[in-house]
Amino acid sequence: MTASLWYALIGAGLVTLGLHSLTLTPHVLRKVIALNIMGNGVFLMLISLARRLPDATNPAPDPVPQAMVLTGVVVAISSTALALALLRRYYEASGRTHLPEDDALWGIEEEPPGRFAVMPDGEDDDDH
Amino acid sequence: MKTNEDMIQGARAPHPIFYWGMTVGVILFFAALVWAILSLPPAAPGLFRQVSDRMPESGVESMVTGVLLNFRAYDTLLEIAVLLVAVLGLGAIRLGSREPLPEAFTAGPVLMEFLRFLTPVMVLLAGYLLWVGSKYPGGAFQAGAVLGAATILLQIAGNIRAGDIPLWLEKTVLISGVFVFAGIGAACMFFNDRFLHYPQEYAKGLILIIEAAATVSIGATLMVLFAGRSLADPHDAESEEGEHR
Numbered sequence: 001m002t003a004s005l006w007y008a009l010i011g012a013g014l015v016t017l018g019l020h021s022l023t024l025t026p027h028v029l030r031k032v033i034a035l036n037i038m039g040n041g042v043f044l045m046l047i048s049l050a051r052r053l054p055d056a057t058n059p060a061p062d063p064v065p066q067a068m069v070l071t072g073v074v075v076a077i078s079s080t081a082l083a084l085a086l087l088r089r090y091y092e093a094s095g096r097t098h099l100p101e102d103d104a105l106w107g108i109e110e111e112p113p114g115r116f117a118v119m120p121d122g123e124d125d126d127d128h
Numbered sequence: 129m130k131t132n133e134d135m136i137q138g139a140r141a142p143h144p145i146f147y148w149g150m151t152v153g154v155i156l157f158f159a160a161l162v163w164a165i166l167s168l169p170p171a172a173p174g175l176f177r178q179v180s181d182r183m184p185e186s187g188v189e190s191m192v193t194g195v196l197l198n199f200r201a202y203d204t205l206l207e208i209a210v211l212l213v214a215v216l217g218l219g220a221i222r223l224g225s226r227e228p229l230p231e232a233f234t235a236g237p238v239l240m241e242f243l244r245f246l247t248p249v250m251v252l253l254a255g256y257l258l259w260v261g262s263k264y265p266g267g268a269f270q271a272g273a274v275l276g277a278a279t280i281l282l283q284i285a286g287n288i289r290a291g292d293i294p295l296w297l298e299k300t301v302l303i304s305g306v307f308v309f310a311g312i313g314a315a316c317m318f319f320n321d322r323f324l325h326y327p328q329e330y331a332k333g334l335i336l337i338i339e340a341a342a343t344v345s346i347g348a349t350l351m352v353l354f355a356g357r358s359l360a361d362p363h364d365a366e367s368e369e370g371e372h373r
Contacts, residue, residue, distance in 0.1 A: 005165065012161035020154045024147060049165070052172045062174030063191035067200060070192065070269050071207045074346065078214035081353035085221045088356075092227045105142050 007048035014041030026098040026106045028087045032080060039076045043069045187331025188262040196267065197335045201324040205313065208305045208342055211349045215302055222357055235285035243285050250278035258343050262332060268339035268346065275343060276350025283355060295360035298348065305345025309338050 018038030022031055050065040091097060098106070179191050179199065186194035196204050235243070254271040261267030282288045312334050313324040320327050326334045352359060 002170070008165045009162060012158060012165060015161065016154055016158035019157060020151065023150050023154070024142070045165070049168065050174060052168070052170060060176065060191060062176045063179050063195050064175045066192045067195040070196060071203055074269055075207055075210050078211050078349070078353060082214045082217050085218050085356055088227065089221045089225060092225060105146065
């Protein structure tokens with residue numbers, strides 16, 4: 001087994017861990033983190049599988065997956081930021097940290113309202 | 129399971145059949161991935177030959193930069209557009225939000241002095257990465273990430289606060305990456321043959337212009353994404369500074 005195969009397997013492990021967490025935790029923040037771990041696993045697999053060099057005459061790895069990962073990293077960062085903003089807004093609006101679809105599955109009856117769900121008037125006059 | 133119960137009040141464990149079924153399913157998924165990886169041929173050049181054969185046409189010497197900014201320039205253009213969309217989405221999500229923003233950060237003297245030294249180095253490093261990207265690993269994304277990290281450090285230290293940046297400047301910088309890239313692409317359509325098909329003799333210069341605009345744009349995008357709002361919007365800082373003064 002070469003080093004690149006080993007790293008690809010670690011990437012597969014990261015994808016699996018992320019998938020497990022994504023499906024089996026109801027908390028939305030954990031889901032976002034799990035998605036990030038899955039994405040990083042995919043990047044690791046792509047990068048390491050691009051290093052399967054046929055011989056010593058081309059020492060450079062395949063550049064196309066590297067460019068794709070470079071693109072993917074930036075997209076992942078921006079989508080994570082958007083997801084975090086979205087879930088903070090969701091928490092503010094509903095006071096919940098999980099999606100309604102998970103209620104029945106997890107037996108969640110009702111969560112207490114979030115910190116910012118009910119704000120007394122006048123305290124935030126200069127907000128939007 | 130305990131951790132989930134701790135994190136969510138009123139949450140119980142899911143049905144054991146679902147939990148163990150999912151776990152077994154995920155393990156099977158891992159096994160399939162491992163099998164897929166191990167069954168790949170041990171050596172594969174991928175698209176190395178195709179890229180290296182056309183490298184002289186790309187105008188740059190680094191293969192990754194050539195792929196990013198020339199051969200697959202569409203990808204990169206749309207990716208910079210994704211960054212812009214993320215910033216716009218952030219603004220849209222925050223509309224009507226009543227959540228108070230976190231207190232403005234203030235740094236201790238050690239961090240302040242360190243930043244005084246570090247910030248110019250990071251800007252210099254970003255410029256170096258941008259320039260070296262045409263020949264060695266580096267380029268707009270790496271440089272933009274360093275620039276973004278510098279702005280995040282400055283935000284943490286309280287050196288960049290909401291309202292510090294004029295709105296027109298923030299808007300211009302945020303959109304400059306997409307607009308310069310798409311503008312040069314469209315110019316290629318008129319003066320050369322196709323969209324984003326650079327004339328070979330100008331390729332290097334055009335790529336550098338695009339990368340420079342993208343670097344600043346990516347840095348600014350990361351700054352705004354970290355802040356979670358437009359830094360030109362002073363309303364939170366004003367109310368806070370009003371209390372201090």
